[in-house]
Amino acid sequence: MSENDHSMQRGLKTRHLSMIAIGGSIGTGLFVASGSAISTAGPGGALVAYGLIGLLVFFMMTSLGEMATYMPVSGSFSTYATKFVDPAFGFALGWNYWFNWAITLAVDISTSAIIMEYWFPDVPGWIFSIIFFVLIFLMNLASVELFGEAEFWFSMIKVITVICFIGVGLLTVTGILGGHADGLMNFTKGDAPFVGGLPTIVSVFVVAGFSFQGVEMIGITAGESANPEKSIPKAIKQVFWRILLFYLVSIFIIGLIIPYTSPNLLGSDATDIAISPFTLVFQRAGLAAAASVMNAVILTSVLSAGNSGLYAGARMLCAMAQSGQAPKAFQKINRRGIPVNALLLTAAVGGLAFITSFMGDKIYNFLLSASGLTGFIAWFGVAVSHYRFRRAFIKQGHDISELKYKSKWFPFGPIFAIIMCIAVIVGQDIPGFINGNWDELIVTYMSLPLFFILFFYYKWKHKTHLIPLDEVDLTYHEE
Numbered sequence: 032m033s034e035n036d037h038s039m040q041r042g043l044k045t046r047h048l049s050m051i052a053i054g055g056s057i058g059t060g061l062f063v064a065s066g067s068a069i070s071t072a073g074p075g076g077a078l079v080a081y082g083l084i085g086l087l088v089f090f091m092m093t094s095l096g097e098m099a100t101y102m103p104v105s106g107s108f109s110t111y112a113t114k115f116v117d118p119a120f121g122f123a124l125g126w127n128y129w130f131n132w133a134i135t136l137a138v139d140i141s142t143s144a145i146i147m148e149y150w151f152p153d154v155p156g157w158i159f160s161i162i163f164f165v166l167i168f169l170m171n172l173a174s175v176e177l178f179g180e181a182e183f184w185f186s187m188i189k190v191i192t193v194i195c196f197i198g199v200g201l202l203t204v205t206g207i208l209g210g211h212a213d214g215l216m217n218f219t220k221g222d223a224p225f226v227g228g229l230p231t232i233v234s235v236f237v238v239a240g241f242s243f244q245g246v247e248m249i250g251i252t253a254g255e256s257a258n259p260e261k262s263i264p265k266a267i268k269q270v271f272w273r274i275l276l277f278y279l280v281s282i283f284i285i286g287l288i289i290p291y292t293s294p295n296l297l298g299s300d301a302t303d304i305a306i307s308p309f310t311l312v313f314q315r316a317g318l319a320a321a322a323s324v325m326n327a328v329i330l331t332s333v334l335s336a337g338n339s340g341l342y343a344g345a346r347m348l349c350a351m352a353q354s355g356q357a358p359k360a361f362q363k364i365n366r367r368g369i370p371v372n373a374l375l376l377t378a379a380v381g382g383l384a385f386i387t388s389f390m391g392d393k394i395y396n397f398l399l400s401a402s403g404l405t406g407f408i409a410w411f412g413v414a415v416s417h418y419r420f421r422r423a424f425i426k427q428g429h430d431i432s433e434l435k436y437k438s439k440w441f442p443f444g445p446i447f448a449i450i451m452c453i454a455v456i457v458g459q460d461i462p463g464f465i466n467g468n469w470d471e472l473i474v475t476y477m478s479l480p481l482f483f484i485l486f487f488y489y490k491w492k493h494k495t496h497l498i499p500l501d502e503v504d505l506t507y508h509e510e
Contacts, residue, residue: 050186057189057274057336060242062329063142065282066296066308068238072231074217074286075224077239080232081282084239085275087451088246090444091410094417095250096267100436101420102507103259107250108409109351111416114504115423118356119495123486124412125351127478129377131405132344135244136381139337140164146307146330150323163334168378171341174367178342185335192328193277196309199316200284208316217290226291234462236455237404242278244406245336246270247413251343264436281309288312341377348373356489405478407452414448421445423503 068077095107104110108128113121143163144156151159170181199208206212218224225232249266285308289296295311307329313322349370352362361373421441424431431437438444456479463472489495 050183061278061281062307062309062332064238064242068235069286069291070296072235073223073226073291076226076232077235077282078279080235081239081278084236084243087448088243089271090448091413092246092267092271093438094445095247095413096263096436097434097438098417098420099250099263100260101434108412112412115416115419117495117497119486119490122356122489123482125347125356126485127405127482128409129344129347131409132340133377133380135340136337139333140381143330143333146326149326167334167337167341170338171374172369182339188328189332193281197280197284200312203316204287217288218286220290221292223291233458240407245339248339248343251346260435285312288315344377345370345374348377404456407456408478408482411449411452414445418442418445423500424505426500
């Protein structure tokens, strides 16, 4: 192991892992984009979409956990795909994942500026974008230990906030707060709870997928964990159930209090894009001051998610550089364990957030869709890599009792995740094909041709092939 590898390892404590994953996934998707899902598919449709994606995430997480405890490396997805499937697949998957977090950083910075409109409606959003962009970049220039500690407390704020929201929401639903109890009136208003049927549920899969993105960050942090064999399985169990509970209960409460026809839900009307459904619930409860505080918490959460995204993107790019799948310049790591050049490039691409200030609010939804789709490609890669890993492990004479953590329901788990990812990737914008909205389709699916171009380029240049199961390299050495 090189000096660079050592400098990136063992900087994160066990208690940081689960909170970092929560920090990366509870943010924009829950606090802002959940309104769009409810507005599109109704509260029942949104619950079904988030529930099914949650099941996909469960199997993906257990697959990742099995590989990450066996081989804890910072460039997990790219490394596993390279060693267990095909180097070209690992190359395309690694660059795809980097692109995913670079775009997610752009969405988070854009959202932070939108949230600021709640207090400063007359101030141009690009001013706040610049301020928050610099803040996130500087946070990532700190040491790995400081990053982990900062994300721990940022994530703690999010968890406490969601718990408080659920409490206030339940009091509002029962009429203790807000003056009267609506019961299921809003949940079943109009065409609710299932608006548009199955097609609209499928259409919000990508929003739900974006919301859950970040849980797989445990695989990235594995290489910098002090005790991956114990901390990763524990973090996977905690993260999945906490996030699934938080999301489903929160969406259910929003659906009970705010009708899906409300123009204030994100995505219903571009002029009301600044209002979060969480903030609306506090206003409905009659807690005007608390609503302002909630918006501040949402802002902190969004910045935290962007901070985690920049961390993950920079680590993936650095790991690819160390394995020869990215320019060597990006493997440089300073004394504080920070991959400086990789951080600079990832941050530069994150500057796409500024486009929203000049090209309108629609760019926000474009970036959201593009980022969500690349996330599904990353999950697809994890499932394929794990399926191949387990088969190769048995083929080469190993017994599953040797594994420190075993995924659930193999081979059903990874096969379900693979099928689900393909279905969502292919069909997440069927209305766009029907209506001929080619501009939106190009942006929505732009990560697919990027993935295939990278895959076939590397395969053509290096003449790679699908690695036979008995030739899969299962060795892992840590000096």
